[in-house]
Amino acid sequence: MSTEQTSPAPTLAEDDVDLIETTSDASLERTQRRSDAIEREIGEDPTRFRILTGDRPTGNLHLGHYFGSLLNRVRLQDAGVETWVLVADYQVITDRDGVGPIRERVLSLVADYLAVGIDPQRSTIFTHSAVPALNQLMLPFLSVVTDSELRRNPTVKSELEATGDRAMSGLMLTYPVHQAADILFCKANLVPVGKDQLPHLEQARVIARRFDERYGRAGDGSRPVFPRPEALLSNAPNVLGTDGQKMSKSRGNAIELGMDADTTAKLLKRAVTDADRHITYDPVLRPEVSNLVLLTALASGRRPEDVAAEIGDGGAATLKKAAIEAVNDMLAPVRARRAELAADEGYLLDVLRRGNEHANAVAEATLSEVRQAMHMVY
Known part of the structure; x- marks a missing residue:
């Protein structure tokens, strides 16, 4: 054959x-x-x-x-x-x-x-x-x-x-x-x-x-x-890093799953925003602010438009506080489980x-x- x-x-x-x-x-x-x-x-x-x-x-x-x-x-x-x-x-x-x-x-x-x-x-x-x-x-x-x-x-x-x-x-x-x-x-x-x-x-x-x-x-x-x-x-959704660029460890702009809550808070407090105190969700014209709004919404299971409307004139500080609380609350059980796993090689x-x-x-x-x-x- x-x-x-x-x-x-x-x-x-x-x-x-x-x-x-x-x-x-x-x-x-x-x-x-x-x-x-x-x-x-x-x-x-x-x-x-x-x-x-x-x-x-x-x-x-x-x-x-x-x-x-x-x-x-x-x-x-x-x-x-x-x-x-x-x-x-x-x-x-x-x-x-x-x-x-x-x-x-x-x-x-x-x-x-x-x-x-x-x-x-x-x-x-x-x-x-x-x-x-x-x-x-x-x-x-x-x-x-x-x-x-x-x-x-x-x-x-x-x-x-x-x-x-x-x-x-x-x-x-x-x-x-x-x-x-x-x-x-x-x-x-x-x-x-x-x-x-x-x-x-x-x-x-x-x-x-x-x-x-x-x-x-x-x-x-x-x-x-x-x-x-x-x-x-x-x-x-496309979640950006804290500098408004693609999230990447090499850029130092990433919120890692294994980070502790304090490190997460420090990174988000340094996140780039803009000079407009009124918070809106506009990914095209306000990508950095909108990224924090989106991150808060994803972590809390809400619509980004609703998050932005709630914060309103609260400014970047209020937005960052909301993002920190939402992300840390969402990741808390993941991080607890991860710590247990990492300890059992x-x-x-x-x-x-x-x-x-x-x-x-x-x-x-x-x-x-x-x-x-x-x-x-x-």
Whole structure:
């Protein structure tokens, strides 16, 4: 029996359509409609879906993560969706010269996950470096992508622009392929993303299709090895840092989940506002004031317009006081739980061990299907 490919590789022109369309208005509208439909389908039968999500352990998680992704993960888990949460430790070195205090940061990430409500009995928490079969998928996946295609990826393009004359690592160039391996190894069919992350998901979809076309199918050939993962678009509010810029630990403007109440208060007291004493919610014309209003509203479960109306002529001092009280009250139980978890390193390691064992079993099974489809079982 011949082991040569039975269908030609896709042409570059065909590939371009897949990736360019992710940025078109029409494509975004279709994706949003499909995402809305998926939300309804989750309500009807959550067991149809498996999600893959995660973070790089480059620092402590903060309120931007909390409102932007963590609450949604807990929501989906509690709704009954099978949830996989990746601690992407290998991705730390895509754009850095070393790993830093990686062990401390990985365990901190796990403590944050558990403290906000991710349940290791219902969700699989695992690390890149502990799942060899996941990373081995990079080899066949790299064979179905082009150099120019990778360089068009928004994350890679921004890295190229930021580094100037500095050479980019091969790992950074292939970052989108590694993300595809993350999604496809466990056959996730749903990925919570923001609109700016859609090109990464589309790359995973393209890789799944090309693998099927170039190498073949699993078992008796009746089904593809990999699903075509879909996007669950995030409607999470954009919470800025205390300086009005993107919340980031490196900027020193982030309210971290593990901070104590006094440190939180000091940071919020220094938050940037403006000279107008009357408080309104206008994210376009008054972004810094509106960010504090939004933060207060999110933490207290209210509408930002109502928060602004209540404070009125109270000025920035009253607004900051309200934000401090709302954030510290909201995070109090999370921080108490996190402190307990951080003090029990053995438990955190056990959560990772069990998650890694599960991830390895699934990854090995997927890799076995890949080898069969590629006729590499000897």
